[in-house]
Amino acid sequence: MNGSRPQTTLTQQDLRIYASERLTDTPDGGGEMTSRALTGAVNELFPVVSDFARVNGQVNARQVYPAVLKPIAAALWGANMILDEPSQSPHVSYLLAEADFYGQERASLMERLEGYRVPVTETRMTLLGLQRRGSRLVQVYQRESVALPVVGQCFALTQIENGNPIYEFFRVESLTSSLQVFEDDKGEFVRRVVKMVTQSPLERDFQGLDEPSRYRVRADARVLDTQIADSAKYYGIKPLAAPVLAGSASIKVPSIYEQLVPVSTVETAIADDWASGRLMWIETAPRRVVYSGYRYMNSGSLFLETPVLPASVQMDGGWEDDGAGSLKRGEQILNIDYANGVISGFNGVPINSVSAIPAVQVRNYAYSAVVEINEVNIGTEFAPLLRPKPAKGSVAADFISGGEWYQLADNGDSVLRDAQQQSRGQVSKNGSAVVSLPVLPDANSQLILTWAPRDFYKNFDGSEAGEAILPSNLSSVFRLPETPKSSLKPNSIRLTWNNGTAQTASDQNGKLSGDATGWVDYAAGLIYPDAGLRAAAVQIRAEQYIGAIVRKNASVKDGDVMTFSAGARIQAGTLAINMPIGRLAKPNAQPVYPTPSLPTPRRLSTSV
Structure with missing residues (x-):
């Protein structure tokens, strides 16, 4: 074999594109290949873009067959099919996609092409009423604490129709919500009613509940979350956004995305506005029993003593708190409203006691941090450090994948969960987080983390919120005034309040008499009432020596009686003696002096 190019009896003119049986947008459009080759005439394959399509959008799908119909046995080398010219209108786009099988019709083909999303788990929204075919309004209800759709x-x-599940996808164009009060045989309860306007009309009827229930009840039709699934491949064309130089290993295009489903988008910039705060859980006490007493619950609700922290509820009988509003035991499920401390959905369940961590849900300002995602660090595992330390239930991680935003949120148990309540990460008490994204984020996007600070809330004694407050010993000594005046004259002190008086008499030791008793430290200028004084405000009158206080060290002789000489006359009531007092731990040992502290005031009897 030499290096020459293989020869073929087929030419480019033999490569033709043949129409399918029905070039229509009806469910049976498409079908098997015909012998009619496309000539390239205007609107030969697709209809004229109508005014309706220009305003509301439209998807046209046509099945064609690239082939060579020539009665010779010849090899076909290097044949391919491409889009070689983009649309001249910015509102019209072209895409190529491979059919699943020969003769496929539009109904099954579009199911595959539009299958960029697949249904996953059931949402916490319950369909309310009949959602009629042709309507663009879907009405649901949910609990107050559940996040609104976006x-x-x-x-x-x-x-279920004819024994098979039927799915219909819709995208939220706008929504409104309101809190409404409903009533049943147990009394009144509140639920949030959400009305979602869809981008396209419904193709069939879906039956929801006739009226809301305070318990978890499934309607005939349910609302499911969806996620992106690359079940089809698309091929298109884009112009270059920048020239490609010789030797370059990369090219730049305006976007790698193309419109698949028609949408009408209006963007409004909001200036001079702040981002809303974050909800957070603050523990108010250590774990304790919040309900005790035997009860057999056939129905109704169990009211706990206090709101409780998500994922902290423990109930006799092997019930597990999933942190997302449910207590589970095998196939049995109870609903729990953490913010109000209410457990409901009972059906023959004995209750002995329930323990939990008391907590309260509040809203505070939010901090945020951004992790730039590029070709260097693109992946699904991230470990940011949050400062200041985050409060429980306040952490959220938002990221974009496939052009759509996703959020992981902490319910209050320091576990980051996705919309399907699957664990996707942890947040520790010291602020270190581990985030495991469920899908790969887009390149040149951001991972945005928001949280509220935990240290904003403290116990009265300065300890962390939720810890037990230890009782502290209070001094039984009460003294007046707040700012003492030293060197007070004996017998000159008089206290007056709303319904009483007290004063010092001729006692040189500072005894306080009258409607209140106690004593006075003349030298320090402090008054210590010990009984009888019951007043919010006290007037104090006293005379003070105006001479300067003399301080000196005096030598003391050891013995049963310590003696020293001041060397001058001392004014009555002004003598104050400070001395260290120690004890011998053993014979011939050095004295041991205690650590200085504020002593309990004691009178020093002097005769001056």
Whole structure:
């Protein structure tokens, strides 16, 4: 074999594109290949873009067959099919996709092409009422604590028809919500009613509950979350965003995305506004029993003594708190409202006691941090350090994948969960976090973390919120005034309050008499009432020596009686003696002096 190029009897003119049986957008469009080759005439394959399509959007799908119909046995080398010219209109796009099998029709083909999303787990929204075919309004209800859906989010409605599950996807164009009060045989309860406007009308009826229930009840039709799944491959064309130089290993295009489903988008910039705060859980006490007493619950609700921290509830009988509003034991499920401390959904369950961590849910300002995602660190595992330390239930991690935003949130148990309540990371008490994204984020995007500070809340004694407050010993000594005046004259002190008086008499030792008793430290200028004084405000009158205080060290002779000489006359009531007192731990040992501290005031009897 030489290096010459293989020869073929086929030419480029033999490569033709043949139409399918039905070039229509009806469910049976497509079908097997025909012998009619496309000529390239205007609107030969697709219809004219109508005014309706220009305003509301439209998807046209056509099945064609690239082939060579020539009655010779010749090899076909290097044949391919491409889009070689983009649309001249910015609102029209082209895509190529491979059919699943020969003769495929539009109904099954579009199911595959639109299968960029797949339904996953059931949401915490319950369908309310009949959602009629042709309507663009989907009405649901949910608990107050459940996060609202987001504009642009995609959901799926499902129900069983003829024994098979039927799915219909819808994207939220706008929504409104309101808290409404409902009533049943147990009394009133509150639920949030959400009305979502869809981007396209429903293709069939979906039956929800006729009226909300305070318990977890499934309607015939349910609302499911969805996630991106690359079940189909698309091929398109983009112009270069920058020239490609010789030797370059990369090219730049405006975008790698193309419009698949028509949407109408309006963006509004909001200036001079702050981001809203974050909800957070603050522990108010250590774990304790929040309900005790035997009860057999056939129905109704169990009211706990206090709101409780998510994932902290422990109930006799092997029930497990999933942190997402449910107590589970095998196939049995109870609903728990953490913010109000209410457990509901009982059906023949004996209760002895329930323990939990008391907590309260509050809203505070949010901190944020950003992790830039590029070709260097793109992946699904991240370990940021959050400062200041985050409060429980306040941490959220938002990222974008496939052009759509996703969020991982902490319910209050320091576990980051996705919309399906699957664990996707942890947040430690000291602020270190481990984030495991469920899908690969887009390149040149960001991982945004938001949280509220934990240290903003403390116990009265300065310890961390939720810790037991230890009782502290209070001094029984009460003294007046706040700012003492030293060197007070004996017999000159008089206290007056709303319904009493007290004063010092001729006693040189500072005895306080009258409607209140106690004593006075003349030298320090402090008054110590010990009984009888019951007043919010006290007036104090006293005379003070104006001479300067003399301080000197005096030598002391050891003995049963210590003696020293001041060397001058001492004014009555002004003598104050400070001396260290120690003890011998053993014979011939050095004295041991205690650590200086504020002593309990004691009178020193003097005769001056």
